[in-house]
Amino acid sequence: xxxxxxxxxxxxxxxxMMRKQLFKEYTLKFNRAESIFVVVEELxxxxxxxxxxxxxxxxxxxxxxxxxxxxxxxMMYEQVEFFxxxxxxxxxxxxxxxxLGKETKQIGSYTCYKATTSRQIITRKMSTEKESEIDTIQVxxxxxxxxxxxxxxxPDIYWGLPGLIMEINTDRTTILCTxxxxxxxxxxxxxxxxxxxxxxxxxxxxxxxxxxEMEKMRNNREGGGGGHGRGSVEIRISR
Numbered sequence: 001x002x003x004x005x006x007x008x009x010x011x012x013x014x015x016x017m018m019r020k021q022l023f024k025e026y027t028l029k030f031n032r033a034e035s036i037f038v039v040v041e042e043l044x045x046x047x048x049x050x051x052x053x054x055x056x057x058x059x060x061x062x063x064x065x066x067x068x069x070x071x072x073x074x075m076m077y078e079q080v081e082f083f084x085x086x087x088x089x090x091x092x093x094x095x096x097x098x099x100l101g102k103e104t105k106q107i108g109s110y111t112c113y114k115a116t117t118s119r120q121i122i123t124r125k126m127s128t129e130k131e132s133e134i135d136t137i138q139v140x141x142x143x144x145x146x147x148x149x150x151x152x153x154x155p156d157i158y159w160g161l162p163g164l165i166m167e168i169n170t171d172r173t174t175i176l177c178t179x180x181x182x183x184x185x186x187x188x189x190x191x192x193x194x195x196x197x198x199x200x201x202x203x204x205x206x207x208x209x210x211x212x213e214m215e216k217m218r219n220n221r222e223g224g225g226g227g228h229g230r231g232s233v234e235i236r237i238s239r
Contacts, residue, residue: 026175028155034189035153037067067156068192069093076157079192080203083210088195089203095160098143105144107166107177112144115161119170141170149182 025040066079074093079086101114118138143154147163154165155175168175198206 025178026155028153028177029187029189030151030153031187031189032151033072034068034070034191035159036069036189036192037155039066066192068189069153069157069159070191071152071159077192078157079195082207086195087203087206088192088197089200090197091200093159096141096158098161100161107144107146108180110146110148110166110180112146112166113163115143115145117141117143121171139171141168143168149180 026037027040028035028037030036068077068079070076070093076091076093078089078091080089081087096117096119098115098117101116103114104111105114106112118140121137121139141158143158143161143165144167145154145161145163145165149164150162151164152159152161154161155168155177158165158168166177
């Protein structure tokens with residue numbers, strides 16, 4: 001890109017657009033038994049009162065709008081929007097096979113310890129040159145947690161370490177805690193109810209069916225001479 005073709009104001013607008021695409025701010029609100037991870041724009045829609053939790057910055061992809069976890073019922077609910085429809089995905093809260101390390105680093109005023117695990121991701125690559133390819137890959141997850149806050153919560157879908165997870169690095173996403181606010185009194189965390197409730201497998205089936213429908217529409221357009229260009233798009237359809 002030749003920056004001489006753009007005014008300083010246009011460059012500023014472009015940088016802000018890229019920042020919004022690659023950066024989101026979330027809040028993790030929690031008590032001892034429950035947590036909710038929600039994008040700040042949604043959180044700002046209603047007053048929250050006293051809050052126990054922290055602010056997290058997410059770079060380059062990542063979560064949907066809301067993730068609720070209950071350590072008591074061992075359930076997780078993820079609220080996502082897909083093709084204009086809101087789904088509430090219910091899933092059991094499975095404990096990750098975390099490997100605890102001795103390496104430490106400082107995040108703010110907290111000493112954090114490194115832990116690692118891996119997650120299975122299903123990908124579907126849609127190509128203009130050949131049939132779509134489905135693959136399963138393993139991605140490494142690196143977490144940094146602090147025993148100074150001895151609660152097993154964490155951002156997005158992550159939890160289960162002997163301290164609050166302050167940072168997550170996985171695949172193409174980094175989630176970093178930028179601010180912690182702790183209250184002495186217990187905080188009420190409400191389970192979300194908005195959206196059509198589906199299980200994780202059912203939701204993945206819905207997504208795959210929509211992808212197949214899109215592929216058929218694309219092939220019909222290309223068969224009729226309407227296709228232009230070459231390339232491929234990779235879609236990740238499970239956590």
